[in-house]
Amino acid sequence: SKAALFDADNKVKITFADVAGLDEAKEELTEIVEFLKKPGKYTELGGKIPKGALLVGPPGTGKTLMAKAVAGEASVPFFSLSGSDFVEMFVGVGAARVRDLFKQAKEKAPCIIFIDEIDAVGRSRGKGSMPGGNDERENTLNSLLVEMDGFGSDSGIIILAATNRPDVLDSALLRAGRFDRQISVDVPDISGREAIFKVHLKPIKFASEVDPKKLAAQTPGFAGAEIANVCNEAALLAARRGKKQVEMVDFQDAIDREIGGLEKRNKLIL
Numbered sequence: 001s002k003a004a005l006f007d008a009d010n011k012v013k014i015t016f017a018d019v020a021g022l023d024e025a026k027e028e029l030t031e032i033v034e035f036l037k038k039p040g041k042y043t044e045l046g047g048k049i050p051k052g053a054l055l056v057g058p059p060g061t062g063k064t065l066m067a068k069a070v071a072g073e074a075s076v077p078f079f080s081l082s083g084s085d086f087v088e089m090f091v092g093v094g095a096a097r098v099r100d101l102f103k104q105a106k107e108k109a110p111c112i113i114f115i116d117e118i119d120a121v122g123r124s125r126g127k128g129s130m131p132g133g134n135d136e137r138e139n140t141l142n143s144l145l146v147e148m149d150g151f152g153s154d155s156g157i158i159i160l161a162a163t164n165r166p167d168v169l170d171s172a173l174l175r176a177g178r179f180d181r182q183i184s185v186d187v188p189d190i191s192g193r194e195a196i197f198k199v200h201l202k203p204i205k206f207a208s209e210v211d212p213k214k215l216a217a218q219t220p221g222f223a224g225a226e227i228a229n230v231c232n233e234a235a236l237l238a239a240r241r242g243k244k245q246v247e248m249v250d251f252q253d254a255i256d257r258e259i260g261g262l263e264k265r266n267k268l269i270l
C-alpha cells in the first residue's frame with residue numbers, strides 16, 4: 001500500500017538521551033530542534049531556516065536514531081522513507097510517492113522528513129549508473145529536488161537524510177537551500193562505546209562484575225548497532241545458560257559472536 005513506504009509516527013519517544021556520544025552532532029541538531037519549536041523566532045530578523053541536513057557516517061552509527069531523536073526532542077511528527085525503496089519501481093511511482101510524502105508532511109508541519117540511504121536515489125545523474133531502469137531513479141530524484149525547492153524555509157518542514165556515501169551524491173542535492181549542511185555521525189571511540197554500552201545495559205539484569213569500560217575496551221571498531229546486538233545476545237545467552245544475571249563471560253561470548261558475524265559479512269563483501 002501507499003502508506004507502507006513511510007510512517008507518520010506522531011509519538012516519537014526517542015530523545016537525545018537515547019543517543020549515546022555523538023555530542024557534536026547533537027549540538028548541531030539542537031539548532032534544528034529549536035527551529036522546529038520556534039520557527040518565528042528565527043525568521044523574524046529575515047533569516048532563512050535551513051531546509052535540510054545530511055547525516056553522514058558508516059552503517060549502524062545511529063543516523064536513524066538521531067533523526068528520530070530530533071523529532072522526539074521537538075515533539076513533532078516523523079515521516080520516513082528509504083532511498084532503497086525506490087530502486088526497482090515502475091515509471092512514475094517513485095516521483096508520485098515523493099510528492100505524496102511532502103503533501104502529508106505539509107499537512108502535519110512542523111515535522112521531520114527522514115530519507116535513509118539517500119545515495120540510492122540521489123546518486124549523481126547520468127554517471128556510473130546501471131544501464132536501463134535508471135530513468136525512474138532520476139525522475140524520483142528530480143521530484144525530490146522540485147519538492148525541496150517548493151516549500152519556503154518557514155514551512156516548518158526539515159528534511160534529514162542519511163548516507164555513508166556523500167561522495168556519490170548529485171551535486172544538485174548539496175546546493176545551497178537543499179542539503180547544504182553535513183553532520184558527521186562517526187564510529188564511536190572508546191568513551192563513545194562505553195556510553196553506548198551504558199544505554200543498552202539499562203534494560204538488562206547484569207552482575208556487578210560487568211563493567212562498561214571493559215566492554216568498550218574489548219570492542220574496537222564496533223558501531224552502536226553492534227553494541228546493541230552484543231547486549232541483547234549476552235542476555236539471551238545468559239538466559240539459555242539458566243542464569244539469573246548476565247555475567248561478563250556472556251558478554252565476552254556475545255562479543256566473539258559479533259566479531260565472527262562481522263568477519264563473515266566482510267568476507268562476503270570481498
Ligand code: ATP
Pocket residue numbers: 018019020021022058059060061062063064065066116162196199223224225226228
Ligand atoms: P544504517 O546506516 O545501517 O541505517 P544508522 O546509522 O541509521 O544505520 P541506526 O539504525 O540508527 O543506525 O542504529 C541501529 C541501532 O543501533 C539503534 O536503533 C540503536 O539501538 C543502536 N545505536 C546506534 N548508535 C547508537 C548510539 N550512538 N547510541 C545508542 N544506540 C545506538
